Amino acid sequence: MGERFEGLRLWPATGQPIRSRIVLRWILPPGTYNTDKFVWRRIRNNTTCGCALIALLLFLGAQCVERVYLRLNQAATADLCSWDCNWYGSIAKDGYDTEPHGHANGDAANWAFFPLFPMTARYVGALNLPSMDMALVVTSKLFFLTAIFSFLLFATAWKQGLNPWIAGLVAAFNPYSIYGNAGYSESLFLTTACLSLYFLKKDRFVASGLVGGLLSGTRIIGGSIGFSLLIRAVGRWRQSRNRDAIVLGLCLVPSGLAAYMLFLHCHMGDALAFSSVQVAWNHAFGNPFLHLQAVFSNTPVSTSAGISIAVAAAAMLWLGKTGRYELLAFTVPATLLPLCTGLGSMPRFIWWQAPVLFAVAAAIGDRRWAAWLYLALSLCCSYMIYAAWFRGSGWVV
Amino acid sequence: MIPMRTRVYRLVMVFLLAVYGLAAYVALHPDVHPDYRAYYIDRSTTIPPMARKRLQPYGAGTAVDHRGASRVLFEGWSLPEATHRWSLGMKSEILFYAEDKGLFTGRILLNCFYFRTQRVTVAFNGRTIASFTGTGEDVSRIIPFDPALLKEKGLNRIRFSLPDAGMPGTEDRRILALALREITIL
Numbered sequence: 061m062g063e064r065f066e067g068l069r070l071w072p073a074t075g076q077p078i079r080s081r082i083v084l085r086w087i088l089p090p091g092t093y094n095t096d097k098f099v100w101r102r103i104r105n106n107t108t109c110g111c112a113l114i115a116l117l118l119f120l121g122a123q124c125v126e127r128v129y130l131r132l133n134q135a136a137t138a139d140l141c142s143w144d145c146n147w148y149g150s151i152a153k154d155g156y157d158t159e160p161h162g163h164a165n166g167d168a169a170n171w172a173f174f175p176l177f178p179m180t181a182r183y184v185g186a187l188n189l190p191s192m193d194m195a196l197v198v199t200s201k202l203f204f205l206t207a208i209f210s211f212l213l214f215a216t217a218w219k220q221g222l223n224p225w226i227a228g229l230v231a232a233f234n235p236y237s238i239y240g241n242a243g244y245s246e247s248l249f250l251t252t253a254c255l256s257l258y259f260l261k262k263d264r265f266v267a268s269g270l271v272g273g274l275l276s277g278t279r280i281i282g283g284s285i286g287f288s289l290l291i292r293a294v295g296r297w298r299q300s301r302n303r304d305a306i307v308l309g310l311c312l313v314p315s316g317l318a319a320y321m322l323f324l325h326c327h328m329g330d331a332l333a334f335s336s337v338q339v340a341w342n343h344a345f346g347n348p349f350l351h352l353q354a355v356f357s358n359t360p361v362s363t364s365a366g367i368s369i370a371v372a373a374a375a376m377l378w379l380g381k382t383g384r385y386e387l388l389a390f391t392v393p394a395t396l397l398p399l400c401t402g403l404g405s406m407p408r409f410i411w412w413q414a415p416v417l418f419a420v421a422a423a424i425g426d427r428r429w430a431a432w433l434y435l436a437l438s439l440c441c442s443y444m445i446y447a448a449w450f451r452g453s454g455w456v457v
Numbered sequence: 458m459i460p461m462r463t464r465v466y467r468l469v470m471v472f473l474l475a476v477y478g479l480a481a482y483v484a485l486h487p488d489v490h491p492d493y494r495a496y497y498i499d500r501s502t503t504i505p506p507m508a509r510k511r512l513q514p515y516g517a518g519t520a521v522d523h524r525g526a527s528r529v530l531f532e533g534w535s536l537p538e539a540t541h542r543w544s545l546g547m548k549s550e551i552l553f554y555a556e557d558k559g560l561f562t563g564r565i566l567l568n569c570f571y572f573r574t575q576r577v578t579v580a581f582n583g584r585t586i587a588s589f590t591g592t593g594e595d596v597s598r599i600i601p602f603d604p605a606l607l608k609e610k611g612l613n614r615i616r617f618s619l620p621d622a623g624m625p626g627t628e629d630r631r632i633l634a635l636a637l638r639e640i641t642i643l
Contacts, residue, residue, distance in 0.1 A: 159507070166507030167496065266466075304466040311473045318473075318480040329488040331480060336497035340505075 107216070114224050115209035118232035123201070125233070125439065126241055129446040139450065141193035143457045144173065145243030149192045151178035152185060158328050160340065168340035171333035175320055176277040177203075177245035196243030203247035204240035208232050210254035215418050217261045218384065226431055227421040233434075235441035236411040238449060238456070246412040249278050253390070253414045256285050260292050260386060265309030272309075277316020280334065281397050281409070286313040287389035338401065348399035355403065360448075360455040365403035368410040369395070375419035387415035405457060504530045504552070514556030520566075520641045529553045529640070541570070541636040547622050551615045551640060555607050563604040565615065566641040570594045572625065572633045578618040582606050591635065615642075 130137065141149065147170045150157075156175075162168030177199070184202070185195030208231045215227040231250070239246040252275040259268035268289060275282035293306045300306055321331040330336055338344075355366030372395045379388040391413055398409040410416055424430040448456045487498060492506035508530060515521075515528045523542035525531055533549040534542050555561065565579070571591045579587040579600055586602040607613060622634035 160505065161507065165505045166511065167505035302463075304463050304470075308466045308470055311470050314477060315473060318477050321480045321484060322476070325483040325488070330493070330497070331484040331487065333497075339497060339500065 108213070111212035111216070111224060111228075112209055114228045115205060115212055115232075118225075118228040119205045119208055122204075122232040122237060123241075125442075126237075126446075129443060132443075133446060133450040135450050137197055138191060138193045140197050140238075140242040142242070142449070142452075145193065145196050147173050148178045148181065148196055148243060148245070151175065152182040152196065153192050156324070156327055160337065163340055165340065167337075169333070169337050171324060171328070171330075171337045172341070174245065174278055174280065174282075174316075174334065175323070176274060176316065177248050180248070181243070193243065197241065200239075200243050200245075200247050201241055203251050204237075207240065207247045207250040207254065210251045210258065211414060211417060214254035214258040214261075214414055215421055217258050218387070218418060219422055222421060223426050226424050226426070227418075229431060229435065230417050230421040230424065233438045233442075234411050234417065235438040236408050236445065237438075237442055238445050239408045239412060242449070244408070245278055246408055249275065249282060250412050250414060250417075252278055252282065253285065257288065257387065257390070257414055260288060263292070263296060265289065265293065265306045266312070267309075269309030269312030272313035273315035275316065276314055277320060280317070281394045283314055283317055284390050284393035284397070286310065287393060288386040289313060291386050291389050343401035343404075345400050346402075348396050351399055351402050360453070361403055364455065365406035368407040369399070371420070372410045372413070372416055375416045378419045378422070379415055384415075387418065391415040502532060503534075504532055512552075512554060515553040515642065516556045517560040517562070518641060518643050520639055522639050523637050534637070535631055535633075541638050543572075543631065543633045544617060544619055544622065544635045544637070546632050547619050547634075549617045549619065549635070551617075552612050553642070554611075555609065555613055558604070558607050558609045561604045561607055562643050563602050564643040565600040565602065566639075566643065567596075567598045567600060567637070568639040569596055569598075569635055569637045571596070571635055573621070573623065575619055575621045575634045577635065580614075580616040580618070582608065582614055583616075595638075615640075 130140075147162075150170050151173060156171060157169040160167050160169040162170075178196075180203075181192070181196045181199040184199045185192050187195075189195045189198060208228055211231040212224050212228050216222050216224055234240070240250075252271050256268045256271040256275055259265075259271060268285075272282070272285040272289065275285050289310050293310060296306065297303065320334070324333045325331040352369070355362045355369065372391065376388055376391055376395075379385075379391065394413055395410060398406060420434070424434055445456050487494065489498070490506065492509055495502045496505050511527055512530060513527045519528060521529050523540070524537045525542075530552040531542065531549070532552055533545055535545050536542070565581075565586075569591070570593065574590060574592040577587075577589055577591050578585060581602045584603075584606055586606075587600045589598070591598075617635060619634035622632045624630055624632055
């Protein structure tokens with residue numbers, strides 16, 4: 061009958077091959093599988109294939125959990141599309157506004173939302189989906205799958221020996237995973253950030269810059285990947301034979317942002333409309349450390365933001381301590397910039413940052429109890445967020 | 458001899474830098490309506506351009522509560538609360554278009570209350586029409602003005618200068634002075 065299945069072996073690049081047994085040992089009965097015939101055998105020594113399979117399994121698991129949440133809240137999949145998803149829907153359906161019209165004051169417009177995600181949803185919507193809401197939800201879910209896969213590539217490249225099941229678990233069962241399912245751009249943001257940082261680790265500056273360009277076309281804070289490239293470039297400059305590739309990689313990062321700015325100028329006259337229109341959401345730029353004082357005000361927004369900021373701060377400390385300055389350079393501006401406008405939405409800005417999730421995965425390591433604890437806390441947290449989401453509570457926006 | 462790939466890289470870099478230069482230029486030179494610029498870019502007004510467009514003429518004697526409806530605009534005021542709207546900072550304005558100027562007799566009926574004691578100066582289209590010290594709850598005051606000050610076509614402005622405005626505490630960081638309940642212009 062051949063050897064008994066012992067686990068999924070992945071990337072034996074240096075030293076001993078890594079056997080990731082933890083999750084499989086929990087879920088598969090011993091002696092069940094004959095590895096001579098089992099599909100794992102073929103893929104177990106292939107990093108990309110292994111990551112894809114783990115990502116798919118975890119994604120399916122996360123979707124099953126989401127079905128339970130939807131059933132408990134008596135909601136349909138398309139009901140997930142609310143808040144910002146509606147703004148993305150307006151872009152996907154009718155394009156960008158020429159003048160503001162939203163909110164009671166009539167001062168809001170969809171310029172605040174970057175184009176890459178709704179553009180993709182528009183094409184997904186062309187596949188005979190019942191509504192644009194559904195297209196946005198499906199698009200975010202597709203990107204959620206790619207985000208888990210990219211995160212595995214990124215995390216295992218940046219820390220050899222990291223258990224891929226644990227890393228995937230952290231991404232797939234993120235406490236704020238709702239944003240990967242609700243027609244938001246977070247999953248696309250995580251996908252592109254992970255891929256850019258993955259290529260950066262491999263010193264593929266042009267590829268990293270190209271994906272960084274997509275990242276800056278997804279959200280404004282995506283541009284902070286440029287700092288990561290800059291730090292890597294400084295470190296590699298002397299020994300590099302192809303400095304043009306380094307400079308080109310750096311030059312490519314703001315391309316998405318610049319393209320959007322030029323479009324806005326031609327479309328409605330203000331290239332910085334994505335920033336100008338923030339006034340409609342009462343987002344005034346201020347001192348982030350003053351906003352931090354509000355975390356003690358004992359409201360759902362401040363509590364969730366406070367915990368998330370504490371996790372981000374711990375992640376930053378760890379990244380700095382372990383010398384991963386490229387990741388630190390991404391996560392510091394990606395945290396501080398939204399904090400400058402207040403505590404609102406901080407959790408989703410933090411929990412969809414690749415370096416933060418990476419630090420969480422590294423902190424869990426191979427500790428089974430820590431993985432269980434993370435999963436339990438995360439499921440409780442996401443259950444509360446789904447319930448608040450369908451109740452229409454503003455703190456989860 | 459420079460390799461082909463390097464040449465392509467450099468060409469792309471030059472193109473990208475030109476695009477970024479153009480993006481920076483257009484970012485610094487927005488081509489927008491003055492109302493848009495005032496509200497979104499300079500932040501010199503708190504009245505959105507769409508609210509100005511929607512503003513309907515104000516007929517003499519129409520009582521307008523703190524929500525303002527569509528007859529007046531509040532510039533430099535906080536968001537409406539259940540019964541009132543606080544002034545924000547040391548200068549707050551009420552703006553309106555006058556409908557049939559001849560029907561106005563020249564009086565402003567103000568129903569408001571104050572945060573602590575406040576010195577108040579009221580100006581109508583730039584001309585000071587009253588100065589007083591306000592204190593207490595539910596204060597009704599009649600402020601006379603010259604009806605000739607009214608503009609038939611342009612936007613009329615009633616400005617409240619409030620030099621003693623202050624912050625109520627650490628929980629509420631707004632600079633408050635006068636809480637408006639209702640205003641009627643006759």
